[in-house]
Amino acid sequence: xNIGKSVVIxxxxxxxxxxxxxxxxxxTIQLKEHVLTIGPNGRIKAQVYAxxxxxxxxxxxxxxxxxxxxxxxxxxxxxxxVSPRVAxxxxxxxxxxxxxxxxxxxxxxxxxxxxxxxxxxxxxxxxQAAGTPQRVGA
Amino acid sequence: MGLLDRLxxxxxxxxxxxxSSSGLADDPVFATKALRKFxxxxxxxxxxxxxxxxxxxxxxxxxxxxxxGCKIFVEDIFADLDRHVxxxxxxxFPAFLxxxxxxxxxxVDGILCWDLIDYLDRPxxxxxxxQLMRVLRPDGALLAFFxxxxxxxxxxxxxxxxxxxxxxxxxxxxxxxxxxILPNRDIIRLFPELRVxxxxxxxxxxxxxxxxxxx
Numbered sequence: 001x002n003i004g005k006s007v008v009i010x011x012x013x014x015x016x017x018x019x020x021x022x023x024x025x026x027x028t029i030q031l032k033e034h035v036l037t038i039g040p041n042g043r044i045k046a047q048v049y050a051x052x053x054x055x056x057x058x059x060x061x062x063x064x065x066x067x068x069x070x071x072x073x074x075x076x077x078x079x080x081x082v083s084p085r086v087a088x089x090x091x092x093x094x095x096x097x098x099x100x101x102x103x104x105x106x107x108x109x110x111x112x113x114x115x116x117x118x119x120x121x122x123x124x125x126x127x128q129a130a131g132t133p134q135r136v137g138a
Numbered sequence: 139m140g141l142l143d144r145l146x147x148x149x150x151x152x153x154x155x156x157x158s159s160s161g162l163a164d165d166p167v168f169a170t171k172a173l174r175k176f177x178x179x180x181x182x183x184x185x186x187x188x189x190x191x192x193x194x195x196x197x198x199x200x201x202x203x204x205x206x207g208c209k210i211f212v213e214d215i216f217a218d219l220d221r222h223v224x225x226x227x228x229x230x231f232p233a234f235l236x237x238x239x240x241x242x243x244x245x246v247d248g249i250l251c252w253d254l255i256d257y258l259d260r261p262x263x264x265x266x267x268x269q270l271m272r273v274l275r276p277d278g279a280l281l282a283f284f285x286x287x288x289x290x291x292x293x294x295x296x297x298x299x300x301x302x303x304x305x306x307x308x309x310x311x312x313x314x315x316x317x318x319i320l321p322n323r324d325i326i327r328l329f330p331e332l333r334v335x336x337x338x339x340x341x342x343x344x345x346x347x348x349x350x351x352x353x
Binding site: 071084085086087088089090092093094095096097098099100101 | 185194195196199200203204207209210211212213214
C-alpha cells in the first residue's frame with residue numbers, strides 16, 4: 001500500500017499490511033507486525049508504532065518499533081526511538097534519544113489525537129487532500 | 139570476555155594511527171586509553187543514560203545501545219555551532235547552550251564530549267561545562283579530548299568506536315576551526331564540580347581526560 005505524494009492525512013492511521021508513505025501524515029501511525037516505509041518525499045509529524053520503520057524522508061515525532069528502525073542516507077528523525085535494533089546511515093539526520101532495551105514495543109498509544117481515524121485499507125475517505133486530488137495506492 | 143578480547147590487537151604506525159582492515163579503510167584508527175575506563179564507569183550501572191555531544195554515528199549507537207544497553211541522547215552540538223557561525227550569531231552561542239539541554243539535573247550517567255571544547259570560545263566553553271555538570275549524576279563520567287598546539291584542525295572529527303581501545307577518526311567540514319588550545323589547568327577550571335579521574339597524552343598528541351563528578 002502506498003500513500004502518494006499529494007496525500008495529506010491528519011489523524012490516526014492504523015493498518016494490517018506494509019505501508020509506504022510519500023505524502024504528509026500528522027497524528028498517529030500504527031502498523032502492528034508490519035513495515036512502515038517513509039519514502040524520500042514522505043513527511044511525518046506523528047507518533048509512529050510499527051514492527052519495522054524505514055526512514056528515507058522526514059519524521060518528527062517518537063518512533064517505536066518491535067523489530068528495527070532504519071534511518072537511511074538523507075533520512076531524518078527528530079524524536080525519540082525505542083527499538084531493539086537501530087541502524088543509522090552515514091548522511092542521515094537524527095536528534096533525540098535512542099532506547100534499545102526490549103521493554104518497548106508497538107503498543108497502543110495512551111492518548112489519541114483529536115483528528116479523524118483512518119485505517120490504511122480505507123484511508124482515502126479520512127485523508128484530507130492538500131489542494132490536489134488525493135490518491136491512495138500508486 | 140570484553141570487547142577487546144574479541145578483537146585482535148592491531149599494530150600502530152609511528153604516528154599512533156592503525157590501518158583499518160575493514161571496509162572503512164579510509165578512516166585512520168587511533169588508540170584510545172580512556173574509552174575503556176569510560177565504558178567501565180557506564181557498565182557499572184543498569185541501563186545507563188549516555189549523552190553524546192557529537193554527530194550521530196550509526197555504529198556508535200549500535201555499540202552503546204545494543205552491546206552496552208545504554209539509553210543514548212544524541213545532541214549534536216557541532217551542528218549547532220556550525221549553524222551559529224554560518225548565521226553570524228556566534229556571540230549568542232553561550233546563551234543558546236545555557237538552554238540547550240533538556241535533561242534533568244543529575245540524570246545522565248556518562249557524557250561523550252569528544253573534542254568539542256577545542257572549537258568553542260571561552261564563554262561558550264564555560265556555558266557548556268556548566269550544563270554538563272548540571273546533567274551529570276554524582277560519580278558520573280565525562281570523556282573529553284583536547285588537541286595539542288601544533289594541530290589546529292579546521293575540520294571536525296567524527297569519533298567512531300572500533301572497539302574498547304580504538305577509535306576511527308573521520309574528518310568532515312567545519313564552519314570554523316579550533317579556537318584556543320587549553321592548557322590542562324584551564325580545562326580543570328572549566329569543571330569545578332568534576333575531578334580528573336584519568337588523563338592520557340596519546341602518540342597523536344590528543345589529550346584524553348576522563349572526569350568523574352564528585353559525590
